[in-house]
Amino acid sequence: MVMLAAYHASGLEVTYDVVRTTSQALGWRAAERHEFGSMADMMLHTATLPRDNEGFVVRFTNGLRLKLKGSEYRRIHALISRCTPLAMWEAMAAGDDMAAIRRDLPEEFWSDFDNIVLLLTKEYAAMERKVAELAASVAHLSDKELGLSLNSLPADVGPYxxxxxxxxxxxxxxxxxxxxxIRPTGNVLPGYQPSYAMGRVIDEATS
Structure with a gap:
């Protein structure tokens, strides 16, 4: 937990020294202060921050705050926010390199990725088996006979x-x-329960 600011009972914001003292008493970390010569310098520095450093919060004299997020953090966060059943289905349908997508995700989201991909893979494999079983059951038919009987075949697998x-x-x-x-409807995939880490991302995106 990082303390960015604190307010007195009167509603006034306390000084940074008080924030540091209060955070120490609570066992939290106080946000570090950084000085830059200009806004441009700060933005250039923000763009080079590593993936585990979110960015900076700029405080103006009137108390207004502006958050600047690093490029790598935003890239990773965009990947995480797309680690959903529908997004993973789209990647699989397009034939994307799923291993490469997984490598780009922070480790705490690998379980979400693995569970989603596994469930989708199982769904697809189940449909493949149904098609194969149906094909085997009509293997004795000629192409013409099969064509004439298509309307009597199960609609979900007959066309294949x-x-x-x-x-x-x-x-x-x-x-x-x-x-x-097997495309997820409403981004819901039966059997998938978002992890705690993913739940925090979802809460942040919807709050």
Missing amino acids: VFGLRKAGAIVGKSRDALMRS
């Missing part, structure tokens, strides 16, 4: 049987369509 029969796998447009069938 021809593609599997011809290519030996669900690829191309068939894969795209099958991926769309």
